[in-house]
Amino acid sequence: MSLQGKKILLGVSGGIAAYKSALLTRLLIKQGAEVKVMMTPGAKAFIGALTFSTLSKHPVAVDFYNESDGTWNNHVTAGMWGDIILIAPATANTIAKMSVGISDNFLITTYLSAKCPVAIAPAMDLDMWQHKATQGNIRTLKNNGVLVIAPESGELASGLIGEGRMAEPEHIVSWLEDFFSTQPKRLSGKRVLITAGPTYEAIDPVRFIGNHSSGKMGFALADAFASEGAIVTVVHGPVTSSPQNTAVKTVGVTSAIEMLDNCQQIFPETDIFIAAAAVADYTPAQPSDKKIKKGDNPDETLNISLKRNPDILKTLSSQRNKQFIVGFALETDNEFANAAKKLREKGLDMIILNSMNDTGAGFQHDTNKISILDKFDNQINFELKSKKAVAFDIVNHIINKLNA
Ligand code: CTP
Numbered sequence: 001m002s003l004q005g006k007k008i009l010l011g012v013s014g015g016i017a018a019y020k021s022a023l024l025t026r027l028l029i030k031q032g033a034e035v036k037v038m039m040t041p042g043a044k045a046f047i048g049a050l051t052f053s054t055l056s057k058h059p060v061a062v063d064f065y066n067e068s069d070g071t072w073n074n075h076v077t078a079g080m081w082g083d084i085i086l087i088a089p090a091t092a093n094t095i096a097k098m099s100v101g102i103s104d105n106f107l108i109t110t111y112l113s114a115k116c117p118v119a120i121a122p123a124m125d126l127d128m129w130q131h132k133a134t135q136g137n138i139r140t141l142k143n144n145g146v147l148v149i150a151p152e153s154g155e156l157a158s159g160l161i162g163e164g165r166m167a168e169p170e171h172i173v174s175w176l177e178d179f180f181s182t183q184p185k186r187l188s189g190k191r192v193l194i195t196a197g198p199t200y201e202a203i204d205p206v207r208f209i210g211n212h213s214s215g216k217m218g219f220a221l222a223d224a225f226a227s228e229g230a231i232v233t234v235v236h237g238p239v240t241s242s243p244q245n246t247a248v249k250t251v252g253v254t255s256a257i258e259m260l261d262n263c264q265q266i267f268p269e270t271d272i273f274i275a276a277a278a279v280a281d282y283t284p285a286q287p288s289d290k291k292i293k294k295g296d297n298p299d300e301t302l303n304i305s306l307k308r309n310p311d312i313l314k315t316l317s318s319q320r321n322k323q324f325i326v327g328f329a330l331e332t333d334n335e336f337a338n339a340a341k342k343l344r345e346k347g348l349d350m351i352i353l354n355s356m357n358d359t360g361a362g363f364q365h366d367t368n369k370i371s372i373l374d375k376f377d378n379q380i381n382f383e384l385k386s387k388k389a390v391a392f393d394i395v396n397h398i399i400n401k402l403n404a
């Protein structure tokens with residue numbers, strides 16, 4: 001998953017190589033990227049928008065507005081979305097329009113308003129590629145900062161043999177992997193502390209109160225932060241999963257008190273604190289140091305009195321010096337009101353809400369469906385995604401907030 005979390009805005013212009021862009025879309029998604037496609041009207045003659053919307057699971061933008069319902073396709077919003085715009089295939093016509101800024105279709109308008117890097121994979125006949133006009137346009141685009149994925153040699157649609165074929169989808173994917181690996185990491189040197197998993201609260205030496213948290217969301221976040229160059233420590237309760245990135249430091253604990261003690265040592269030097277653990281709110285008031293034996297009466301009841309555990313998130317938030325602090329809220333009812341209340345009462349910058357009512361969200365699943373609420377009452381709802389993809393959404397969102 002070498003492109004995990006990357007957002008790629010794929011522009012498809014009208015050449016026969018457009019059919020290869022369907023395979024390219026699949027390969028990008030397989031590598032963990034999220035892909036949104038925009039097509040020039042000419043590209044539709046070669047391949048249907050339905051192919052791309054099915055593969056990318058996003059609507060495809062072709063025109064400035066949708067004729068069926070009159071809704072506007074906003075090229076500025078589209079241009080802001082991607083980590084990169086990749087135009088593949090880029091025909092001689094599209095390259096020419098890009099070089100002088102003829103904004104007569106959605107794809108070029110988006111290119112003109114984009115702030116992210118732009119790469120093109122040209123595809124055309126040998127003579128067109130070698131023509132001084134095309135080479136001049138390519139020079140102009142390079143001078144304007146556009147990255148060019150060189151066309152490859154081979155048999156062309158015209159029957160000619162030579163340079164002009166769009167780079168093979170696999171080669172474009174490798175090019176993107178190299179590109180992203182050389183980009184400066186956005187959280188280089190930042191220290192991130194994450195709590196993850198459940199806590200177990202001892203009743204006696206063999207029994208405990210716990211919960212179903214798997215720690216997967218916390219570890220996915222740890223991996224996502226580490227991939228952005230952050231120095232990450234996860235303090236986690238008893239779990240069977242672990243982060244994939246070996247640079248992530250893990251500290252295993254059992255109870256809420258131990259989790260708090262360990263976090264407190266790391267917190268002062270932390271830049272970003274994420275509380276993803278499902279901490280037990282109560283712990284047995286007097287755990288027995290011997291195994292509790294049942295009595296002779298089959299009708300007996302056993303009462304275990306519980307006392308409150310410290311709220312790790314609230315405690316650390318009250319000790320904040322510079323930290324950006326994010327909590328989670330797993331709710332079953334009044335989801336947004338409850339999450340907003342926790343955000344306020346625990347003094348957070350942001351809270352991630354998952355509702356137990358959403359299929360595929362919450363404990364044990366590999367997927368999650370979240371909403372992000374911030375202290376300025378902004379709210380963004382996300383679709384059901386893998387926990388890995390959700391982690392990248394959260395990290396991107398935090399980076400945007402830190403840079404705002
Ligand atoms: N949290 C914590 N320490 C606790 C309880 C919760 O650090 N003792 C953190 C969780 O990691 C999460 C947030 O607080 O980031 C909200 O946890 P949640 O269990 O949803 O809410 P609670 O505050 O425990 O409230 P309630 O159980 O009443 O909904």
